Amino acid sequence: MGNIQWEYFFNFRLAIESFPYVIQGIGYTLLISLVSMFFGLLLGFFLALGRMSKNLLLQIPARGYISFMRGVPVLVLLFILYFGFPMLGINFTAVTAALLGFSLNSAAYMAEINRSAISSIDKGQWEAAASLGLSYWQTMRRIILPQAIKIAMPPLSNVLLDLIKGTSLAAMITVPELFQKAKIVGGREFDYMTMYILVALIYWGICSIISVLQNYLEKRYEVNE
Structure with a gap:
């Protein structure tokens, strides 16, 4: 430990001077994570319904998709979209490839969360809705989903946090997000350690804000019960 040059561990001056440049990448970080969350949630909902369907023509493709996407690293998927498809x-732009990759991958995880949340609702509520003459989609929209959302919210929030952190992989296909910006400065100043710690703190700050919002929404749903 005595041989460690602690002055090179974190250069506070460099971190302060580089912060305005690095933080410019937050736009792409939030764009990719939030848009991917939206489309992943949308696709994941229909995948969940397919996964729960008794129709094998819907169930088998849904199962296959979920299994494949959960078994393939996101980085491999990004490389296929950005370097393989040409x-x-x-040809996809780097941002488009990132949006597609994260959306398609996250949909598989959200499908399982949605399936679990919907399945946890008592079947008697489906039967009661049917006795009132409600259609499948009316029952889903008015009765099942409002309850399933509350159950699914914590794990879905975790998926969003993973997406925010996972966007750092988009740097590998040249998307100018936070990590890519930090790498540029690190290479220019020959101080990767400082820049990596700086970007880690930025990601931590973003995820902390998301966690606060998650807690607020959970408490709001509890009050509205």
Whole structure:
């Protein structure tokens, strides 16, 4: 430990001077994570319904998709979209590839969360809704989903946190998000340690804000019960 040069561990001056440049990448970080969350949640909902369906033509493809996306690293998926698809004549910008990759991947995890939340609702409520003449979609929208949302909220919030942190992988396909900006400064100043610690603190701050919002929404749902 005595040989460690602690003055090179974190350069406070460099961190302060570089912060305005690094923080410019927060726009792409939030864009990719929030848009991917929206489309992943939308696709995940229909995947969950397919996964729960008794129709094998819906159930088997849904199961296959969920299994594949949960078993493939996001980075591999990003490379396929950004570097592989051009060989087929299909070109995506780095941002588009990131949006597609994170949306498609996160949908698989959200599908399982949605399926679990919907399945946890007592079947008697479906039967009661049917006796009132409500259709499947009316029952889903008015009775099942409002209850399932509360159950699914904590794990879905965790998916959002993972998306925010996972956007750092988009730097590997040249998206100018937070981590990419930090790498540029680190290479220029020959001080990667300071920049990596700085970007870690920024990610921590963003995730802390999301966690506060999650707690607020959970308490609000409890009050409205």
